[in-house]
Amino acid sequence: MMSFADAVKSTPGKVGELVWLEVGEREVRGRLDQLRHCLVGRWGIISAPFPKLEYVKGKIKIAVLGRDILLFDFELSHEAERVLARGKRSIKENCLILDRWNPKVGCSCKNSNAVEAWVRVVRLPLHFWSLEVFKRIGDGCGGFVAVDEDTRSLSELQWARILVKHAEWEVPNSAHIVLGSGCFSLQLWWESPPWFTQVVPGRLAKGRRRSCWVST
Numbered sequence: 001m002m003s004f005a006d007a008v009k010s011t012p013g014k015v016g017e018l019v020w021l022e023v024g025e026r027e028v029r030g031r032l033d034q035l036r037h038c039l040v041g042r043w044g045i046i047s048a049p050f051p052k053l054e055y056v057k058g059k060i061k062i063a064v065l066g067r068d069i070l071l072f073d074f075e076l077s078h079e080a081e082r083v084l085a086r087g088k089r090s091i092k093e094n095c096l097i098l099d100r101w102n103p104k105v106g107c108s109c110k111n112s113n114a115v116e117a118w119v120r121v122v123r124l125p126l127h128f129w130s131l132e133v134f135k136r137i138g139d140g141c142g143g144f145v146a147v148d149e150d151t152r153s154l155s156e157l158q159w160a161r162i163l164v165k166h167a168e169w170e171v172p173n174s175a176h177i178v179l180g181s182g183c184f185s186l187q188l189w190w191e192s193p194p195w196f197t198q199v200v201p202g203r204l205a206k207g208r209r210r211s212c213w214v215s216t
Contacts, residue, residue: 037077038082040103041070065106066193072098103206109194116145117192119167120159121175125184127178129154137175141188141207159189169195 058075065071074080086097109114119141126180131147143165150156170194177184 009166032157033102034073037080039072039074039080039098040065040101040105040177041072041096041098043096069106070096071101073146073151104196107194108192108207109180109196116163118148118161119171119191120161122159122187122189124160124186126157128184129157129160133177133212134160134162137177138164140175141172142166149209166192 049137057079060075060079061073063071063073072080072083074083084100119138121137131152133162134151137160141162141164145163145165146162147155148161151160151162171190172187173187173188173189
């Protein structure tokens with residue numbers, strides 16, 4: 001397996017169809033300091049009444065990170081700790097499970113259970129807009145699940161949006177449809193969460209260090 005360092009050295013910035021970047025802690029330190037004030041909320045099932053999310057001192061910003069994940073950005077770090085210490089909260093009769101933010105939030109990991117992801121087939125020619133073709137494309141991308149309502153109703157024709165099974169971090173970036181003696185090459189846009197893998201230090205000859213990709 002090619003190491004991260006060898007991959008970057010062989011073709012700086014790009015290896016095959018992948019772009020590789022190595023950033024230092026100094027480049028992200030400021031953002032990491034801000035995120036230490038943040039909590040992550042996931043919706044759970046209410047089996048007992050929980051206290052409501054109370055008013056907090058200072059400002060609080062709420063943003064959507066992904067499906068069923070919210071980010072709570074507290075102006076005051078001690079307020080985040082206070083809310084976290086009180087355990088589960090409820091918002092409009094919905095249970096909210098809170099935890100500290102960490103770099104893996106919103107990511108999938110190798111060997112995790114199969115998930116679903118939306119893929120957009122950009123500028124799909126109009127004569128291919130049929131459920132049969134959507135199913136063929138979806139199966140080729142991991143397994144067809146469904147199409148969204150705008151695609152089904154033909155109200156958005158810039159792309160066909162298909163929900164597929166998604167269990168690998170490497171995904172195809174194009175689809176090729178052959179009709180008769182012609183071939184249509186189409187770009188795929190994936191709406192999938194980032195994947196996280198662990199990098200551990202290795203050793204080369206003469207004491208030089210390198211980094212190798214290993215599975216989490």
